[in-house]
Amino acid sequence: KNQVEQSPQSLIILEGKNCTLQCNYTVSPFSNLRWYKQDTGRGPVSLTIMTFSENTKSNGRYTATLDADTKQSSLHITASQLSDSASYICVVSAANAGNMLTFGGGTRLMVKP
């Protein structure tokens, strides 16, 4: 069964600090992995996509990594800002008919001043 597990479930950090969110998956065959940011009460927005051949990809202060061997991904946020407070969702796409998406439960990040 395809599964995506995220940790931690929630995280509180001080403004300006760095943090790393984790995503472990068992989706097979793997197609790609996306990190989405969801502000409270809003729709998720894609931050980055990782394909099988990519190890690291940056989008501003967000850096995603992918280890396809261990089926793990991380999202590192540098120099956090109050606006980074949101839920971060890991979504893995399977490379089969229908390309079904499997969503992780998300990590709720709160950045405090």
Next chain:
Amino acid sequence: DSGVTQTPKHLITATGQRVTLRCSPRSGDLSVYWYQQSLDQGLQFLIQYYNGEERAKGNILERFSAQQFPDLHSELNLSSLELGDSALYFCASSPRGGATGELFFGEGSRLTVL
């Protein structure tokens, strides 16, 4: 602005009633997805339509149904509503049927069942 439009933004109704949520996908997108998000929960996939036809089905209750019309807009019908149906309902669209591309989410419809 994702380009996906959902109406209504907020809806309050009573148990046993029926409601219809509407979604207009981004211009040119053929796929529409519906998700349910209960309070402090993750997104639960309900159903996907591609170019008017059902493509994939998730944990959608029998009391719920959806369709995609020739102009590609979609409607999610929720009937015999229960308190537990209170949630945010998101619609997302993508250009093709396969989910390798990015999903563009609407702002959601918040349903409250009293």
